[in-house]
Amino acid sequence: MKFVIVTILFVTISNTTGVYDQNSTVKEIDVLRQIINQETLIRLALVKDVRSLVDEVSSMNRTMTSTETMTSTLQHTVETMKRQLNILTQENKKIARNYQKSILEFDQKLTSLSENVTSIHQYLKNMYWQDLRRDVDCEGLYNSGHRQSGVFRINPYGNESQINVYCDMKMNGGGWTAIQKRKRGAVEFNRTWSEYKEGFGDPQDSYWIGNDVIHHLTKGRNSTLYVSITLPNDTVLYEMYGQFSISDEEDKYRLFLGEWVDGTLGDGMLHTGKEYADLSGMYFSTPDRDNDNGNIDCAVKEQGGWWFNNCHQAYLNGPWSESWTNPWVPAGLYHYTDVKETLMMIHPH
Template sequence: MESLITLLLCSFAFNPSPTWATTLQSSHFKELICNQCQQYCENTDLVTAGNTRVGKAGPRGLRGFPGPRGPIGEPGVIGPRGRNGPVGARGSEGVVNMTLIEQSMDRKIEEVHQMYAPRSCDGVKSDAALSRTDSGGVFKLFIPEVGVRNLFCDLTDDGGNWVVFQRRMYGNVNFYRGWGDYVKGFGDLQGDHWLGLEALHQMTNRGNIEMKINMITSDGIHWSAKYSNFNIGPGSENYTLSVSGYSGNATLDRFSPHTNQQFSTKDADHDLWKGNCASRREGGWWYRGCAQSNLNGNFNKTDKKGIYWGADSGIKLLRFSEMKFRRRS
């Protein structure tokens, strides 16, 4: 009988008539039903007046994928310009880079010299000399592919206009040097010096050049050797000598035998001898096997390591030598 009553109560609870729906809302009756019918107790807050029964909400499911991006909206209206910010503090005074300024000025001066500097001694003006001697002076000349260089011009000997590229007179400059020094040049232009093989090449490679050697022997005899053709080849050929057309009062021509020979130094052996002639003769020269003349030898030696010119009886030591060239007139 009790089970039958419970069954009827549950039936009324889940399928109430309109009249019973109001009754079911009373707290006393809910308590009675809950005591008898667990299912109604769990779902009583989901019973509606329309007799629709809804189950208890389950757990939240996984979030779905986002939908497609919508179209870009119209750009907004540009707002009014804001107020100007405060003026910043003034920076410290900069430092003038004098090195860069000086370098720029040097380049400008170099460009001016290249435009107006003469390219040979026949174009110099005596009042433009940087320094003077009885025979000539030091002038700025422009050398192609080298730039503006100071050179000594002999303006008096045999009509003048000579570019002096070698001189030995004091013995205070060491001529027993390596290849790099002989290529770029060294010494004092008013004393002992060597112009440089690259400058020699650039100033003689266009032809029409003559060359002269003045010498004073150890016993005071003045000799000269003049050549109507003189040319120094490029560095790629180790500054090969080309010389011909000898005339002069030296006992013998001891320079022409070195023609077609490459230049050699103690660290660059280009001679035809099995050893190194530059080391053997202590100089730099167009050695062959080894030398009939050695004007760049050791100034203080009295043998074949010294400065000499070949003579009938062997060699003639020199106390002065000067080599120079000019364009033929």
């Protein structure tokens, strides 16, 4: 456009002046060339700028297209996540309902189980107390089916205080409870009042069951007393009394003996023919508790506990030494060397 205008202007000037010299014309042409060159440069710059703008627009279009694609992808992802979240929410609700149902069922089962445990506990408790009442002595154990002699636990007090005792399940129908048992002096019997009260020794070998236990086993019951002495040659001599019991500690464990039955030892406790030697009605004495009828302290002299009168013709708790005299006079047993074992057992009837 600018070139045309310059040409027209040049022609017009030429027509007006009519004459141009050659130098002027050359100069003018040079000017025009410069103008044209500048115009060309401007056009080239404009084309470059336009191309650059076109590139930028194309780039922006591509960017927008990419952005739109990303936006579309993100929207699709969001929609997918929404659907998945909705599915998870529904599943969680279902799980929560099932969990609540399971908790309720578990709670019901737990309640039922607790009731069953309570019932079983009560049943076992009843059975336990029945066993305790039944196994008050060896007779109860025998009635429970025990047939082998040995050490068992019994409950003479009717509560949870069980003790170990020796039970003879063979002799005379079985169910005999040993209250005294000695073998060759294995256990010292020169003991205090408290020790004779509580009991001492080992039921399997040698022991005294305890005066409290003897009282609880015999109070309010008819019991038979069996006494035996094994000689050094293993001969067993015995004596049996149809009534035997002792009182409580407050009454000093007084001995009540009656109804001699039979035996091979001879009566050395009930009707001895010696007033000083009959033992029924006598209090129990120990070296630290003198309750006998004599002027001397029989328990100190005889070094052990017994139902001394003044003093005795039968005494099974003496020291296994020369100090033990007259274990059982009616049988001719005057020294500890005459005795290998002793045994005192009771049985309710």
